[in-house]
Amino acid sequence: MTSIRNILAVSLTATLGLAGSALAQSFPDKPITMIVPFAAGTSTDTVSRLIAEGMSEELGQTVVVENRAGAGGSVGTQDVVSADADGYTISMGTVGTLAINKSIFPELPYDPESDVTPIAFVGYTPTLLVVGADTPFETLDDLVEAAKSDEGVTFASTGNGTSTHLAGELLKTLSDTNMIHVPFGSGAVGLAAVISGEVDFMFNHPVSAKQNVDAGKLRALGVSGAAGSEVAPEVPPINHTFEGFDLIAWWLMHGPADMPADVTEALNNAVTTAIASDAVTDYYAKSGISKGEMALGELDGFISSEVKKWGDIANAANAQAD
Incomplete structure (x- = not known):
């Protein structure tokens, strides 16, 4: 009796296995x-x-x-x-x-x-930290030094809680400085505000940011990813200045x-x-x-x-x- 039960159990397991295999092999059928x-x-x-x-x-x-x-x-x-x-x-x-x-x-x-x-x-993709070409900020250290003042500096983002906002918040925390967030509705509007001098800096997609850098409208001071950017290999990772910055x-x-x-x-x-x-x-x-x-x-x-x-x-x- 036990032998019959074992045979049936093995048979059922094999049948279920074959059914599962057939199901996987038929995916997708729509x-x-x-x-x-x-x-x-x-x-x-x-x-x-x-x-x-x-x-x-x-x-x-x-x-x-x-x-x-x-x-x-x-x-x-x-x-x-x-x-x-x-x-x-x-x-x-x-x-x-x-x-x-x-x-x-x-x-x-x-x-x-x-x-x-x-x-x-x-x-x-990492993002580029960019400032207006007419600003005095030539390096990330220059920007951070300005952010230590009572007046501080401002940074644009694509909105509250976005990756561009939080990148600015992390830089603020790691540098222990006064950086004031100014949210905008889109990356394009935010970049325009940086170019015009309305705000001091922004983290933005490397291609659109680099296009404005190449056009002489912006200056790139850092890359958010520790591995750098393939689009802008000449720009140093922020991680080189603030260890742990890798977004x-x-x-x-x-x-x-x-x-x-x-x-x-x-x-x-x-x-x-x-x-x-x-x-x-x-x-x-x-x-x-x-x-x-x-x-x-x-x-x-x-x-x-x-x-x-x-x-x-x-x-x-x-x-x-x-």
Whole structure:
């Protein structure tokens, strides 16, 4: 009797194993929806559409991009984490949606450390600290020295609680100086304010900032990432002056929590193949984006470390979303 039970148990296990294998091998058998939690035309949207095109070719199914913007990316991200964990609804996460938002939104409807399944690291970019070309600030030390005065200095950002805001707050903390935050609605408006002298400095995307540097309108004093910038290799990392300053903006593909491992691996392979394509490689080179390499098993730890890093900065500055 025991022998029969054992045989049946082994048979059932084998059958379930074959069924799971067949399920994984059939994925995907219909289109996949990639939710972009920001508006069309943003850098996240452009990166997402390039990756989606490459994934479609690799998977043999269309990856449909849908923009669902709102609340700093929280609206679209919530739609993803609430979806079925079958791999057919995924999202392009960012440093904002998967790290910063946890600290700046008091009632964030999801937890980036427990409610997502990381799929693949997509790329990253540091920012450049720039000042107006007509200012007396020739080096980062010059700017910091001015910030020690009672009057201090001002810095622009793309909004309260954004990565550009928190980068300025970290510099303020590490330098122990008087730096006053002035939020603007966009990077372009903020840069215009720096160029005109309305504010003293700003952290901004390397390509748009470098274009103004090359045009003689701005001066770059530092790079936010410890590894420097491929777009502006001549600009020193701020980490050289203030140890521990290492901030980058990044993109990471994810789905809802508890996605099957085989499905996650299939998507990871498709994203990796897409990133290696000529179209993505060319766009990254023009946009100052680095591919970066991170194994699937490292992604959970990366998200947690970024949540803590940005959370510490946001909490120290008492930063909240607009």
